[in-house]
Amino acid sequence: MSDVVERTLSVLPGLLGQHDPGAGPGSAGGPGRVSATSRLGSLIRSITALTSKHEEEKLIQQELTSLKTTVSAPTTTLVSSVSCYKLWEQQSKGGEKQCLLLSFIGYLAVSLFLHENHELLLLLVNTVVKDLQSTNLVEVCMALTIVSQIFPREMIPAVLPLIEDKLQHSKEIIRRKAVQALYKFYLIAPNQVQHIHDKFRKALCDRDAGVMAASLHIYLQMIKENPSGYKDLTGSFVTILKQVVGGKLPIDFNYHSVPAPWLQIQLLRILGLLGKDDPRTSELMYDVLDESLRRAEINHNITYAILFECVQTIYTIYPKSELLEKAAKCIGKFVLSPKINLKYLGKDT
Numbered sequence: 001m002s003d004v005v006e007r008t009l010s011v012l013p014g015l016l017g018q019h020d021p022g023a024g025p026g027s028a029g030g031p032g033r034v035s036a037t038s039r040l041g042s043l044i045r046s047i048t049a050l051t052s053k054h055e056e057e058k059l060i061q062q063e064l065t066s067l068k069t070t071v072s073a074p075t076t077t078l079v080s081s082v083s084c085y086k087l088w089e090q091q092s093k094g095g096e097k098q099c100l101l102l103s104f105i106g107y108l109a110v111s112l113f114l115h116e117n118h119e120l121l122l123l124l125v126n127t128v129v130k131d132l133q134s135t136n137l138v139e140v141c142m143a144l145t146i147v148s149q150i151f152p153r154e155m156i157p158a159v160l161p162l163i164e165d166k167l168q169h170s171k172e173i174i175r176r177k178a179v180q181a182l183y184k185f186y187l188i189a190p191n192q193v194q195h196i197h198d199k200f201r202k203a204l205c206d207r208d209a210g211v212m213a214a215s216l217h218i219y220l221q222m223i224k225e226n227p228s229g230y231k232d233l234t235g236s237f238v239t240i241l242k243q244v245v246g247g248k249l250p251i252d253f254n255y256h257s258v259p260a261p262w263l264q265i266q267l268l269r270i271l272g273l274l275g276k277d278d279p280r281t282s283e284l285m286y287d288v289l290d291e292s293l294r295r296a297e298i299n300h301n302i303t304y305a306i307l308f309e310c311v312q313t314i315y316t317i318y319p320k321s322e323l324l325e326k327a328a329k330c331i332g333k334f335v336l337s338p339k340i341n342l343k344y345l346g347k348d349t
Contacts, residue, residue, distance in 0.1 A: 100138055103131070107146045114150065116188075121152045125159070132162040137171060144177035148184045156185055156192050167199050172208035179203050179214040186218055197222075204236060209249045209260075212240065216266045223273045234274050234281050241267040241288050245295055261302045264292065268309040275317030282318035289314055293326055304334075308345055 043063055050056050106127075114120055124146070131143035144166065147159065163185075166178035182200070185193050200222075203215035223230050243249065244260045244267065253260035271289070275282035292310045296303045307330055314320075314327045334346025 100136075100142075103127075103139065103142055107142050111146060111149045116150060116152075121150065122155065125152070125155045128159055129162065132159060132166070137174065140166070140174055141177060144174070144181050148177065148180040151184065151188075153189050156189055160185070160192065164196055164199065167203060172206075172211055175203070175206060175208065175211045176214045179211060179218070183214070183218045183221075186221065201233070204233070204240075209253065213253075213260075213263055216263070216270070220266055220270055220273075223270055227273045227276065231274060231278070231281055234271070234284050237267055237270050237274070238285050238288050241271070241292070245288065245292055255302055256300050258296075258300065258302050258306070261306055264306050265309045268292070268306070268313045272313035272316040275313070277318065279318040282320070285313075285317065286320050286323060289323060290326070293323075293330065304342060304345060308334075308348075 043059075046059055047056055050059065110121070110124060128143045128147060128151075131139040134140055134143075144163070147163065151159075163178050163181050166174050167182075169175050169178070179200075182193055182196070200215055200218055203211055204219065206212050206215070219230065219233070241264065244253075244263050247254075247259045249260050249263075253263065255261050268289075271285045275285055289310060292306065296306045296310065311327045311330055314323045331346050334342045337343060337346070
């Protein structure tokens with residue numbers, strides 16, 4: 001963690017003392033206009049210099065009053081507003097429940113107000129590490145959620161071992177969020193998660209359907225980049241699709257009585273990538289594609305989406321005449337439909 005501390009200390013002076021680049025006497029913002037971070041830094045220094053709780057409350061109330069008068073202005077400092085709110089809450093209330101609420105507000109503020117390359121994110125790392133090591137499930141969930149949304153790329157090594165460990169957690173929600181966090185890491189720094197591909201495979205076979213579904217996002221991305229490297233998993237994807245189409249997943253995954261439609265669509269796209277120009281691999285998926293076409297009979301937009309993806313997959317993989325005929329009939333129904341959207345769907349296919 002020494003690297004995290006070092007980076008944090010190097011950034012703090014700039015965060016607490018810098019001015020806006022255009023905030024000089026001749027700037028559009030007016031003379032002496034300071035940045036949000038400078039104002040926040042001044043507030044923090046003022047609070048730390050006080051010696052009593054009464055003085056702290058008085059200063060915070062003054063700052064809140066000042067912010068209220070400028071809340072409608074385009075230059076309102078949202079970071080200062082959130083900081084003051086949190087300080088006020090800490091002064092007025094306490095307890096574990098309140099701490100969880102404050103943590104939630106802090107993480108929410110980070111996800112809403114900061115961008116991927118903001119220097120303030122470095123201050124987030126220690127908090128995330130602490131929460132990932134917590135025994136409180138809510139804190140762990142919040143940390144994994146913020147990591148899956150926004151996290152500095154260079155600080156991934158500081159939390160990666162902790163997130164890997166969460167893949168073995170007894171609670172499925174923790175395992176699912178850990179997979180989502182690793183998916184985020186794969187998108188922003190794929191080289192840093194190359195060594196844990198075996199753990200992705202375990203997530204694909206997880207006993208919880210939600211964890212398995214989360215892992216499909218990673219596999220869809222990896223297979224797009226290197227289809228040949230995952231041909232050996234074709235049987236697993238076919239088995240999962242059979243279970244989904246057969247309604248073996250919990251009813252919570254259903255949408256308008258259609259079993260896990262978005263999961264079906266993802267699996268069909270994966271199979272299309274794996275079976276392209278490969279007769280042996282394509283042969284493994286013929287039966288499940290036939291079953292997918294047959295079961296998607298409900299007249300609803302979501303089943304049309306499944307049929308569209310199924311037809312796309314049939315035309316992408318190594319061809320089989322029987323499936324091609326059924327796909328052609330499906331396209332014909334789209335084109336002849338009185339619904340304009342279905343006509344376009346048929347033409348796009």
